[in-house]
Amino acid sequence: MSLELAIILPTLNERDNLAPLVARIGSALEGTEYEIIVVDDDSADGTAEEARRLAAAHPRLRVIQRIGRRGLASAAIEGFCATAADYVAVMDADHQHDPALLPAMLEAVRGGEADVAVASRFLAGSSTDAWNAPQRERLSGAANRMARRLTGVDLSDPMSGYFLLSAVRARALSPRLSGIGFKILLDILASSPETLTVREFPLAFAARRSGASKLDRAVALDFLAGIYERFLGRIVPVRFALFGTVGAIGVLVHFAILLVLLEGLSVPFTSAQAAATFGAMSFNFWLNNWLTYRDQRLRGAAALFRGWAGFCASCAVGALANVALASLLEARGVYPFLAALAGIAVGSVWNYALSSRFVWGR
Numbered sequence: 001m002s003l004e005l006a007i008i009l010p011t012l013n014e015r016d017n018l019a020p021l022v023a024r025i026g027s028a029l030e031g032t033e034y035e036i037i038v039v040d041d042d043s044a045d046g047t048a049e050e051a052r053r054l055a056a057a058h059p060r061l062r063v064i065q066r067i068g069r070r071g072l073a074s075a076a077i078e079g080f081c082a083t084a085a086d087y088v089a090v091m092d093a094d095h096q097h098d099p100a101l102l103p104a105m106l107e108a109v110r111g112g113e114a115d116v117a118v119a120s121r122f123l124a125g126s127s128t129d130a131w132n133a134p135q136r137e138r139l140s141g142a143a144n145r146m147a148r149r150l151t152g153v154d155l156s157d158p159m160s161g162y163f164l165l166s167a168v169r170a171r172a173l174s175p176r177l178s179g180i181g182f183k184i185l186l187d188i189l190a191s192s193p194e195t196l197t198v199r200e201f202p203l204a205f206a207a208r209r210s211g212a213s214k215l216d217r218a219v220a221l222d223f224l225a226g227i228y229e230r231f232l233g234r235i236v237p238v239r240f241a242l243f244g245t246v247g248a249i250g251v252l253v254h255f256a257i258l259l260v261l262l263e264g265l266s267v268p269f270t271s272a273q274a275a276a277t278f279g280a281m282s283f284n285f286w287l288n289n290w291l292t293y294r295d296q297r298l299r300g301a302a303a304l305f306r307g308w309a310g311f312c313a314s315c316a317v318g319a320l321a322n323v324a325l326a327s328l329l330e331a332r333g334v335y336p337f338l339a340a341l342a343g344i345a346v347g348s349v350w351n352y353a354l355s356s357r358f359v360w361g362r
């Protein structure tokens with residue numbers, strides 16, 4: 001029999017969850033030709049080693065260990081492209097998603113009942129042990145209406161991380177997916193040229209078994225980013241737009257610090273300007289880490305310190321490019337404010353290019 005289903009498990013520090021999950025999937029899928037693909041982003045806890053150890057005794061388990069890459073969505077895409085199975089499912093590796101739903105989800109899609117099967121946390125019959133009521137209210141409200149407008153599909157849980165579809169379709173849509181953030185299902189539905197049909201399955205959303213969540217709960221941000229990306233993302237990429245917005249806020253922070261130091265504390269200008277520059281740079285690093293790169297956020301004191309130092313270094317290079325270009329233009333008779341603006345634009349691109357590569361490592 002040919003390979004029917006690939007279950008893609010994106011992992012980041014899920015070592016202790018793997019063995020029991022592989023066993024649960026095995027008992028749920030008895031009689032199905034399946035494989036499990038662990039796509040691990042070089043977890044510090046040794047998830048990839050554990051996956052290889054399990055794979056040695058389990059021919060249906062495969063491991064993709066990615067070095068220097070991060071992201072749930074891009075890990076799922078990697079899995080889509082790595083399998084010969086007819087269907088692909090994505091699920092959390094932390095036991096929050098019950099593998100017992102897989103056979104029914106597979107049947108619904110294979111039987112042509114729907115293009116995509118989605119396990120929903122917010123359907124009659126669903127339950128969300130690990131979830132709080134206000135969050136649920138918010139999710140089922142405005143966000144879902146936005147999702148409907150984006151995708152043309154009425155979904156109770158457009159941010160679900162547990163879904164199944166044909167592998168050919170998943171790969172065909174992959175080049176259109178952003179690979180940013182966690183909204184991969186929403187992205188799949190919104191990117192498809194024809195409106196996809198969806199069948200939802202009520203999920204009892206369990207508590208995570210071991211380890212900590214890697215996502216924050218600012219689901220609304222993913223939504224806004226998704227909408228922006230759809231309409232303007234080809235002109236100015238969403239990350240650069242966020243980076244620029246953070247930069248603009250940073251200018252305000254700079255002036256606020258300057259004002260306090262100059263007016264309030266009578267600090268000499270050069271020291272005040274230096275302190276404000278440092279303060280604004282640190283603020284920008286923090287906000288970019290929190291917002292622009294929230295899907296690959298640096299955590300922990302050591303990583304944060306290294307990131308901050310790298311960000312300051314990137315900014316220094318950007319500032320050099322800025323001053324060099326502005327001076328050149330000004331010397332050629334360009335109106336000084338225009339020259340300054342051009343310098344700022346080029347400096348920002350430098351900052352962005354360097355920090356996205358060397359600080360948040362893409």
Ligand code: GDD
Nearest residue numbers: 010011012041070071072075092093159161182213214215
């Ligand atoms: N390879 C890889 N790279 N895997 C990742 C990354 C990453 O950067 N970040 C998270 N993961 C893995 C986790 O190890 C886990 O298996 C799965 O992706 C989901 O991450 P969780 O940290 O468990 O997310 P959650 O439970 O807080 O979020 C749930 O709700 C979201 C919507 O609100 C999940 O169901 C998400 O899939 C869902 O989008």
Ligand code: MN
Nearest residue numbers: 092094096208
């Ligand atoms: Mn989870």
